[in-house]
Amino acid sequence: MxxxxxxxxxxxxxxxxxxxxxxxxxxxxxxxxxxxxxxxxxxxxxxxxxxxxxxxxxxxxxxxxxxxxxxxxxxxxxxxxxxLLPAPTPAARAAYYRWMFFAAGPLEAAVTAKSLGLLAPPERARMAGYGSFERTVDTLEQAAAAASPWLTGDRFTAADVYAGSQIAWGQMFKSLPPRPAFAAYVERLQARPAWxxxxxxxxxxxxxxx
Missing domain, CATH: 3.40.30.10 (Glutaredoxin)
Incomplete structure (x- = not known):
């Protein structure tokens, strides 16, 4: 090739x-x-x-x-x-697809909407795929805190590349609030030679x- x-x-x-x-x-x-x-x-x-x-x-x-x-x-x-694929177990595959699509969907939409001042008002939050910015961030924080050390467990995958990039940018540009779980996860990502x-x-x- x-x-x-x-x-x-x-x-x-x-x-x-x-x-x-x-x-x-x-x-x-x-x-x-x-x-x-x-x-x-x-x-x-x-x-x-x-x-x-x-x-x-x-x-x-x-x-x-x-x-x-x-x-x-x-x-x-x-x-x-x-x-860079998850382990062939239901739990690992579920985490892989869940966080890949979460980052591409609710997270991307919520961060963009907040940056543009276009977040859905609380009474219409159900119409937005992300619901609320605060709940999206809290859910992401739980995922980062549970990463051991990666989103699917021991194996680093493409989900870490994609979701991890979103978290790293969010911390750098302050579009996501600083949280210890985010900082620790990003530190692991940025230690990778490929990064x-x-x-x-x-x-x-x-x-x-x-």
């Missing part, structure tokens, strides 16, 4: 960091195409790959995968030798400040 068989369209100032970390965990050769937010996402060539004009977008042998959670799940299943490699690569691609 060559790097041209696995292409990541990304920007270091985006959720593409999640996909980069996942690729580093997978350990297969890949190529990165940086998509500039100033026109690059609207370029016809990129829109032909992803009509949403969003990053990250993964192309594997001509097959397109979008959405960061889907990219993580796809890579875990496509390259099982990386060991460190991916972060260094993305940091190196950041535009100069000032």
């Amino acid at each position: 060559s790097a041209d068989d696995l292409i990541l369209y990304t920007n270091p100032m985006s959720r593409g960091r999640i996909a980069r970390w996942m690729l580093e965990e997978v350990g297969q050769p890949y190529r990165v195409e940086i998509v500039d937010f100033e026109g690059g996402t609207e370029a016809p060539a990129f829109r032909a790959i992803n009509p949403m004009g969003k990053v990250p977008t993964l192309v594997h042998g001509g097959v397109v995968v979008t959405e960061a959670a889907a990219i993580c799940a796809y890579l875990a299943e496509t390259f099982p030798q990386a060991g 460190q490699r991916a972060s260094a690569l993305d940091d190196a691609g950041m535009p100069p400040s000032g």
